[in-house]
Amino acid sequence: MTRPSKTDYYLNIAKEVAKRGTCLRRNYGAIIVKDDQIISTGYTGAPRGTKNCCDIGKCPREEANIPSGERYELCKSVHAEQNTIINAARAGVSVLGGIIYLYSENAKDGSINDAASCKMCRRVLINAGLVKIIAKTKKGYTEQEINSFKDEDLFDYKNQKG
Secondary structure (H helix, E strand, O other): OOOOOHHHHHHHHHHHHHOOOOOOOEEEEEEEEEOOEEEEEEEOEOOOOOOOHHHHOOOHHHHOOOOOOOOHHHOOOEOHHHHHHHHHHHOOOOOOOOEEEEEEEEOOOOOEOOOOOOHHHHHHHHHHOOOEEEEEEOOEEEEEEHHHOOHHHHOOOOOOOO
16 A cells, blocks of 8 residues: 655645535635644635526636636636635634645546646735645646745736836
8 A cells, every 4th residue: 555645645635625616617726734734725616605607607707718817806716725714714723834735627627737826826825824835736746935936926017017
């Protein structure tokens, strides 16, 4: 019997969490681990009490042909990273010093994506006090210290004027 590494173990759990996602494009699962204990989980989905895209059968961003990574304000979903931090806060659990594990798959066929936090979520991860992000990729996983993010990892200046 071969035991999975701790990283694979936590990423496999994030994969299961992603299956609860309600996005018609991509589903993410996130877990926060602190002191080798899972303290929170979150997946891509509409705010509590509102209709999910999978329930109404359409995606506003897809209908408008908006490319991936753009115009998040039109999306009905709260990102998995945000939901896992929110869920910890609702339970009164501190995420300070935690590690976030992230998994992503295509909603249509379940194929794996290279998971990566968007620039908005990276800013949230910094302010929540998380220390590292471990993200599943098609070839394994990536690890990044959250305090190593640079401005270009957090902000999009290419569309700025002046």
